[in-house]
Amino acid sequence: MAKKRVVLTFPPELTEIPLTYHLVKDFDLAINILKAKITPGEEGKLVLELSNGSLEKIEDGLDYLEKHGVTIQPLSKEIVLDEEKCINCGACTAVCNSKALSMDADARLVFNKESCIVCELCVSACPMRVIKVMF
Ligand code: SF4
Ligand code: SF4
Incomplete structure (x- = not known):
């Protein structure tokens, strides 16, 4: 497809x-x-x-x-997440309407790139500033 x-x-x-x-x-x-x-x-x-x-x-x-x-x-922009520096606080999941960001059963952040619409809301929501937009 x-x-x-x-x-x-x-x-x-x-x-x-x-x-x-x-x-x-x-x-x-x-x-x-x-x-x-x-x-x-x-x-x-x-x-x-x-x-x-x-x-x-x-x-x-x-x-x-x-x-x-x-x-x-x-749609050439994409979201890149530095998983090493993520503290799994979940703040970004609260603003991600497309559910591209979610927490798994072990309270770890999961990023599903396929669902991301690059709205960029998570970028400013992350207190650790580990989410970036790449062109
Ligand atoms: S850019 Fe928007 S859709 Fe993509 S992960 Fe961040 S909040 Fe979710
Ligand atoms: S807001 Fe930042 S630190 Fe918190 S879970 Fe999301 S990416 Fe990780």
Whole structure:
């Protein structure tokens, strides 16, 4: 299964057009919305994970969006955690809405990178400053 994570920026005139619906219907893409900030009449932002059996289908869907004026950037930032310096206090898990950060049964921090949407909320929540954003 091919997968791609992208950040879409919609100009105000596109925020009310169901472009993601077309990605599903016309390009047969499975869409996981990781983050959305869409206000009618203002610029909108969506962080999506697109998947399909073929990477070509994903690229076709993204071409379609670009032709309609959507700006597309790969989700290239990532969160890096220095586990050696982590004191397993759990403070970061309280702000991680996507549950990428959680505590295991032994009260140790677990980071599931796949679920991370790079919202960066955990970076300032960590008292030890061991969580960083890498570009
Ligand atoms: S950046 Fe931090 S708080 Fe945000 S989803 Fe990733 S791990 Fe969770
Ligand atoms: S807030 Fe920092 S020190 Fe505390 S569990 Fe999270 S990464 Fe570790």
